[in-house]
Amino acid sequence: MSAPTLRHPPSQRQSAWIALAILAMVAIPAAIMLNTVRFPGTLQMVNANPTPYGYTWSLLLFVVPIVVIAWWMLPSEGIEIPRGAFWRTIGMLAPLGFATDFFFANRFFTFSNVGATLQIGAPALGGKVPVEEYVFYLTGFLVVLLMYIWLDEFWLAAYNVPDYRAEAKQLPRLVRFHPTSVILGVVLIVAGIVYKKFFSASPDGFPAYFTFLVAAAFVPASGFFPTARPFINWRAFSLTLVILVLVSLIWEATLAVPYGWWGYQSRQMVGLRVGAWSGLPIEAVGLWIAVTYTTVIVFEITKLWLASGKPAKAAFLGERR
Numbered sequence: 001m002s003a004p005t006l007r008h009p010p011s012q013r014q015s016a017w018i019a020l021a022i023l024a025m026v027a028i029p030a031a032i033m034l035n036t037v038r039f040p041g042t043l044q045m046v047n048a049n050p051t052p053y054g055y056t057w058s059l060l061l062f063v064v065p066i067v068v069i070a071w072w073m074l075p076s077e078g079i080e081i082p083r084g085a086f087w088r089t090i091g092m093l094a095p096l097g098f099a100t101d102f103f104f105a106n107r108f109f110t111f112s113n114v115g116a117t118l119q120i121g122a123p124a125l126g127g128k129v130p131v132e133e134y135v136f137y138l139t140g141f142l143v144v145l146l147m148y149i150w151l152d153e154f155w156l157a158a159y160n161v162p163d164y165r166a167e168a169k170q171l172p173r174l175v176r177f178h179p180t181s182v183i184l185g186v187v188l189i190v191a192g193i194v195y196k197k198f199f200s201a202s203p204d205g206f207p208a209y210f211t212f213l214v215a216a217a218f219v220p221a222s223g224f225f226p227t228a229r230p231f232i233n234w235r236a237f238s239l240t241l242v243i244l245v246l247v248s249l250i251w252e253a254t255l256a257v258p259y260g261w262w263g264y265q266s267r268q269m270v271g272l273r274v275g276a277w278s279g280l281p282i283e284a285v286g287l288w289i290a291v292t293y294t295t296v297i298v299f300e301i302t303k304l305w306l307a308s309g310k311p312a313k314a315a316f317l318g319e320r321r
Contacts, residue, residue, distance in 0.1 A: 015234035022238050023245075023289075037276035043258045049115035055132050055261040056118055061247055062139035069146045079153045085303040086149070090141055092302075093295060096216070097137025105129045108209045108268050113260035133262075144244060144288075144295045151236035160233045167231070168307035173318035176226040185218030192270045200271025207270040209283050217290035220297050228300045237296050244288045252284050253277035 010018060074081060106126035111117070114130075121128030152160045161167060192207040192214075256262055258278045272282040305315045 012230045012232070012234070016229055016232075019234045019238040019241070023241065026242070027285075034274050034276045040275035040278075043278065049113075051113065051116050051255070051259045051261070053118065054113075054116040054255065054259060055130065056116070058251060058255065058261070059132060059135055059139060061251060062136075062143045065143050066139060066146055069143075069150050073150055073154070074146075077154050079150070081149060082303055082306070084306050085299060086145065088302050088306075089145060089295065089299045092298060093141045094138050097141060098134055100212070101129055101133045101137065104209075104212065105133060108212075108265060110263040110265060111261070112263060116259065116261045140288075140291060141295060144240060144292050145299060147243065148233075148236050148240045148292075148296055148299070151239055152233040156233060156235045156239070159235050161231050164231070164303055164307040165309075168304045169309070171227065171304065171308065174227050174301055174304060174316045175223050178222050178225040181218045181221040181225055185214050185222070188214045188218075196269075196271045202266040202269070202271045205267025208268045209264070209281075210270045210286065213283060213286045213290045217293050220294050224297055224301045227304065228297045231300045231304065232296055237292070240296075241289065241292045244292055245285060248288045249277070249280075249285065253280050257284075 070081075101122070102124050105124045106129065109129075111130055117130040117132050120131040122131040122134050189207075189211050192210045196205070196207045197203050253274070257264075257280050264281045264283065269281045269283055273279045274282075305312065308315050310319070
């Protein structure tokens with residue numbers, strides 16, 4: 001009997017498409033199934049404060065994994081976090097989340113159930129928002145990045161790129177234009193506008209939140225995806241994405257939206273909602289796809305910059321010859 005032939009592993013380009021296919025093969029049948037609910041039921045409240053501090057306690061969904069990964073899983077395996085890249089990534093992305101709250105929270109969201117929070121107001125345009133909102137974004141970026149690092153460096157370490165320094169020094173520059181990301185981003189935004197104006201039940205307004213999420217995902221990709229793609233551990237990315245989207249849907253569809261921890265303003269949404277999940281807008285799913293995609297790209301590019309040993313301008317734009 002002849003020995004089995006070992007197949008070559010997929011290329012990084014193929015791996016990126018496989019990651020997209022994994023998401024699609026779950027999302028498409030789920031969408032068909034949920035669409036069969038034509039007359040969704042509604043939750044009947046029997047108490048004025050049905051979930052005391054519910055939003056506050058729910059943040060443990062992020063806090064506990066952060067603590068477990070950072071203080072147990074990574075140290076127990078002797079894994080050294082690339083601290084420079086880690087903290088620079090958080091330092092860039094966490095303020096983006098804070099800015100979302102400060103500039104857009106009162107425009108995109110509603111917070112009707114004040115009893116679900118500590119009732120400590122945080123600054124935002126148009127009025128204060130629950131302080132939990134700022135903790136939500138900070139811990140969200142932390143858990144995405146820590147989970148990806150742990151999967152990349154340990155659980156799925158066979159598929160990462162081990163020698164960043166040698167690879168990084170060979171890159172002429174980190175910024176490389178990716179027209180596909182620009183085209184796809186524009187197509188998605190146009191499709192969102194068309195759907196809202198001509199097909200949704202709430203055509204008034206503009207799909208600003210959807211536009212913001214698309215921009216947050218595709219602006220970094222348009223400048224860095226060709227450089228980052230060979231260095232992303234796509235298996236680690238896929239598992240991180242699936243876990244975060246699953247946790248988010250359980251969190252929002254079963255608790256947050258039905259019990260009013262937060263809600264979405266119809267004028268700022270595309271208008272594509274899941275009736276079976278208390279009218280959860282499609283943007284709620286898109287948030288964590290955008291966050292995971294952007295976080296991983298920014299982290300890998302930052303690692304390459306630091307590994308190259310070059311000044312920022314030379315690393316990103318290339319050295320003058």
